[in-house]
Amino acid sequence: MFKLMIVEDEPIIRLGLKHYFSWEEIEVHTIIEAENGKDGLALALQEMPDLVITDIRMPEMDGLQMIEQIRVTLPDTLFIILTGFNDFEYAQRAIRAGGVHAFLLKPLEYEESLATIQDGIDKLKEKRHELESLSMLEMEMKQSWKLKGSELVKLLLEEEHTAVDESIIGELCELPSSAYVYQPFVVTWLPHLKAHSEPSSWGKQQADTFLIEAAESLFPDYDRQHIFTYTYKTKLFGMIVLPVKDSSDVIGPIDEKAQEQLDPLLKIAGKEYQTSLFMALGTRTSDLSQMKKLLNDSDKALYQRFYEEDHSLFIASRLSNASQTAKAALIQLDENDRKRIVACLESGNELETRLLMQQLAQSILSKTTYASFEKTLAYLQELISVIIRFANKNGIHIDGVYSEKLLNLTFVDDFPTLDALFDWLGRWMVHLGLVYTEGLTENHQQDVIIFEHIESFIKQNIDQEVTLQMVADRFFYNPSYLSRLFKRKLDKNYMRFVTEIRIQYAQECLKKPEYLVTDVCTMCGYKSYKHFVKTFRSITNMTPTDYRKQSGW
Incomplete structure (x- = not known):
């Protein structure tokens, strides 16, 4: 139900409006009156009407001046101007200027006026529904600090140098503090042997349980901590929030003892849920504006699993230092490797292809370290280019047909080991080899x-x-x-x-x-x-x- 205020300096018109329409049928349950703009302003601030029908020309304060002042305090109130023919153009300009829904032209035509008022009521209903929905959402958000924390991590991950008011952190944690320290991390879970096998039972509940244990291992002296996470595909980006008195007390290298405890914890959790579980820890910080870089550094650190298959936990800062000091040798396919790849594609021989890919994988591992992982990506791109050129030469379509993961190298995120990655590439080569060897180079045959x-x-x-x-x-x-x-x-x-x-x-x-x-x-x-x-x-x-x-x- 809605409240209406009529502002009109002629009593007979006010009375007529009150009885001209069946207001209850259009859900108006209360009607209040004012005889000029000044009284209308005072009454509106007191009664807070949903709808105001007002004349323009009135003593003390005209209708448009009243509307302008009411809207400051009651922005959701709807206004309809009651105007004579002489003020018609004036009313139209007011509507175009904003703040006024419509006008009613004197003398009123019943059906046309009722339609205008009903349209206004419908807009009030729509606005009320939006406000109710927003209120419900806000209530749910207040009840779910994890959801808000997830949105915060997503924002920090996507936006460079995001400025965040730390009072928000206090609201999320319900632990206002003089300072906060943030421990960024990234967790990924992958099939044991190869990508695209049966999905593991690892999920949100298991992740929450593991992260609580991980936080306790990393910060045993801090019983007040919150964990905010954002899930993207098979990666969990997040940060552990520590309310502290002095951030300098916590900033520093990760305790080796805690690391020794956390690595076995990852292995145990992975074994329980039949998955390969890896975690990378970024540099602790008290500056949220650096979080995007620190999370991305942690994400890159996960690739260390290709070079240290006996480890499940990686420290981004140590690997970053190694990257800066190491001089990575250039690695590339030699002419013999290229010929062997083409020969395998031409034969479609699975055994020969798998043997070749195993040799290439081991060759990369012997020549590179995590510090030169970008060189490995370039090597993979070169290998895929050889395969694509073979396919194009033999009329085997690639673009739009085969997975984009192959073409943009994102498939590297799907494997726990480099051997598993190369085995997958080998199976793709075998698949293309079958298309080639069976002479299936036409669309319908493929x-x-x-x-x-x-x-x-x-x-x-x-x-x-x-x-x-x-x-x-x-x-x-x-x-x-x-x-x-x-x-x-x-x-x-x-x-x-x-x-x-x-x-x-x-x-x-x-x-x-x-x-x-x-x-x-x-x-x-x-x-x-x-x-x-x-x-x-x-x-x-x-x-x-x-x-x-x-x-x-």
Whole structure:
């Protein structure tokens, strides 16, 4: 319900407005009156009306002056000008200048005036809904300091030299302090042996538990600490916040004993959740404006896992110092390596390809350290360029077809070891080699072979959930391209393709009396028996039990 104020110096017009419309039907429950702008201003500040209908020309203070002053205190109040024909252009200019919703022209036309007022009420409802939503959001935000902390970390990560009022930190931590120290960190979790295998059970709850233990190991003397994190893909960016009296007491190198405790903690947590867990610690700081650089340094430090496979924790400052003092030797593919890569692509021989990639990986590890990781990235780019040139030369399309991770090198984030990374590249080479050796260089021929390979992959994992993303990763395709390919070439989407394979397998299993129907449900990857029966019927027009009977079992 809404409150209306009518400001008009002619009593008969005020009275007429009060009774001209069925105000309760348009949800106006209270009407207050003022005879001039000065009284209207005082009454508005006291009663806080939602809607004001006011004349322009009045003694003491005109309507526009009143509106201008009311809006300072009541910015959400809606104003409608009541004007005669002589002031019509004046009213229009006021509306264009802002602060006024509409006007009503004297003498009033009932339907037109009612429509104008109803439109104003609708805008008030919309504004009230927005305010209620905002209020609810603010309440939720107050209840969830973690969410606000996550937004803060995201902001610090994305914006250079972000200025943050430290009073916000006090509100987030509910621990106002004279000073704060921040410990930046990045955590990543990856499959044990290779990328794109079954996802681990590591999640937000496990991350929270681990980080609390990690913070206690790093700062055993501080019982007041908060952890804010922001998740991006398989990385957790964050900072431990320590309220302190003097920041100089905490700033300094990370305690070696704490590091010795934290590395085994990472290994234990990783083993428990069947994942390779790595953590990099940035330099402690009392200056939040440096957080973006410190988080990025920590992120880069995670690549040390390629060179120290027995470690799970890395200290960014130590690696940064090593990078500054080391003189990295130039590494590149020699002509013999290039010829061997092309030979493997031409033969499609999996054993030879894997052996070559193992040798290349070991060669890099023997020639480089973390301090020269950028040289390793350049080497990888060169290797991929050789493969792409081979593909283009032989009519095998790359752009828009294969995963962008290959082309922009972001695939390096998906592997716990350099050997696993090169093994993945080797499998991509084998895939391209198969396309080449079978003479499948035309679009339609390439499409045929990929559908056959996907069907084989799904059958091998028939009892598991196999998503489009998993298939795209397995065969190095861009998932969007693969989705379009199903629709264009098979006139069905990926899910229909998988469903038909599952039901075909179910039909084969139902012909074997040693399997119960419920067993077949599980064997085909369905967790819900009801859903299995419904899907089976949609494909075969009969239930699994009826199909078994029809087959003579």
